[in-house]
Amino acid sequence: MAANLRLPPLPSVRDLIKLYRLQARKQLAQNFLMDERLTNKIVRQAGDMKGLQVLEVGPGPGGITRSIMRKGPEKIILVEKDKRFQPTLEILNEAFATVNGKMDIFYDDIMQFDFNKIFSEELKREWDDESPKIHIIGNLPFNVSTPLIIRWLHDISEKRGAWALGRVRMLLTFQKEVAERLVAQPNGSQRCRLSVMAQAWTRPKLRFIIPGRAFIPEPDVDVGVVTFDPLKTPRTDHDFKFFEKITRHLFSFRQKYSLACVKTLFPYEYQNDLGLMMFKLSDLDPTTRPIELTIEDMHRLASAYKYLLEKHPQIKDYNYRDSAKVLPKSYTKAISVAEIDDE
Numbered sequence: 001m002a003a004n005l006r007l008p009p010l011p012s013v014r015d016l017i018k019l020y021r022l023q024a025r026k027q028l029a030q031n032f033l034m035d036e037r038l039t040n041k042i043v044r045q046a047g048d049m050k051g052l053q054v055l056e057v058g059p060g061p062g063g064i065t066r067s068i069m070r071k072g073p074e075k076i077i078l079v080e081k082d083k084r085f086q087p088t089l090e091i092l093n094e095a096f097a098t099v100n101g102k103m104d105i106f107y108d109d110i111m112q113f114d115f116n117k118i119f120s121e122e123l124k125r126e127w128d129d130e131s132p133k134i135h136i137i138g139n140l141p142f143n144v145s146t147p148l149i150i151r152w153l154h155d156i157s158e159k160r161g162a163w164a165l166g167r168v169r170m171l172l173t174f175q176k177e178v179a180e181r182l183v184a185q186p187n188g189s190q191r192c193r194l195s196v197m198a199q200a201w202t203r204p205k206l207r208f209i210i211p212g213r214a215f216i217p218e219p220d221v222d223v224g225v226v227t228f229d230p231l232k233t234p235r236t237d238h239d240f241k242f243f244e245k246i247t248r249h250l251f252s253f254r255q256k257y258s259l260a261c262v263k264t265l266f267p268y269e270y271q272n273d274l275g276l277m278m279f280k281l282s283d284l285d286p287t288t289r290p291i292e293l294t295i296e297d298m299h300r301l302a303s304a305y306k307y308l309l310e311k312h313p314q315i316k317d318y319n320y321r322d323s324a325k326v327l328p329k330s331y332t333k334a335i336s337v338a339e340i341d342d343e
């Protein structure tokens with residue numbers, strides 16, 4: 001199918017919203033994009049769509065969907081939670097069919113959505129090959145996009161869900177501050193657990209910022225458009241949950257030495273010795289600040305922790321949150337700070 005497809009004439013998104021009385025629902029954090037130049041600019045970040053199967057999450061009234069359709073992918077799969085959008089999405093489905101485009105629409109919650117059999121099996125690529133001809137696109141509510149990217153990073157690490165078919169690329173929007181965190185490098189003021197987890201398994205790129213005023217209704221924040229390319233070789237080979245635990249502890253006190261953070265991994269009586277031992281084994285300076293650490297540094301600390309767990313199995317189930325009840329007051333105070341800093 002040719003790129004920049006000519007679609008049959010369609011009523012504008014604005015008119016369809018009026019016609020079907022599709023007021024944005026606050027509880028679903030709905031904010032719509034009506035400006036075609038902007039939706040085209042977003043979709044352009046996904047590159048050429050010839051022969052692609054594109055899954056769009058949260059199409060709403062279909063502004064971004066139209067821009068995807070014009071790029072002429074082989075198939076579009078829509079996952080929308082709010083069934084009120086059915087009439088507008090059906091109009092798009094019919095229009096796409098007239099130019100031989102295929103569209104599947106699911107009225108479902110993306111958090112429960114099963115990727116099994118959604119894309120054609122023949123699109124499957126080996127992990128080390130180029131990305132399969134599949135792209136995931138979504139302008140989602142902020143309360144959905146962050147837990148969703150964490151879940152999908154986990155799926156990428158396990159090569160399951162959509163990533164059972166290879167290194168499927170994504171284009172997603174986030175609140176501007178979250179987008180900046182996702183791409184923050186060591187020493188950046190926004191560097192945090194999310195930066196490390198995203199960059200350990202993918203190459204996230206902040207493409208551009210959409211001002212809040214471009215949405216209807218206007219949200220209080222600006223929005224960042226981020227693309228993610230899963231890495232052929234992840235920057236850690238630790239298990240996702242295990243690496244996340246170390247990262248969470250390492251960012252428990254942003255302004256202190258990393259040693260103070262690492263100590264929260266161990267029961268009070270072991271924390272000095274084992275904390276220092278972790279840095280010795282990793283060949284790292286314990287006075288390094290957490291935001292200075294690279295992903296490779298974190299990987300070495302995680303390997304050291306794993307080694308210490310094997311040597312001292314009694315510390316395996318230690319949980320600093322539970323221990324707050326029995327520890328000295330000064331330590332309990334530190335723990336509550338760590339909890340507040342937890343994203």
Ligand code: SAM
Pocket residue numbers: 028029030031032033034057058059060061062063064079080081082108109110111139140141144
């Ligand atoms: N993509 C449209 C646009 O850019 O104008 C709508 C964006 S609006 C911010 C988010 C959309 O995601 C809404 O249509 C909402 O109903 C949908 N949505 C919210 N939570 C969802 C979920 N868990 N699964 C699927 N869709 C969801």
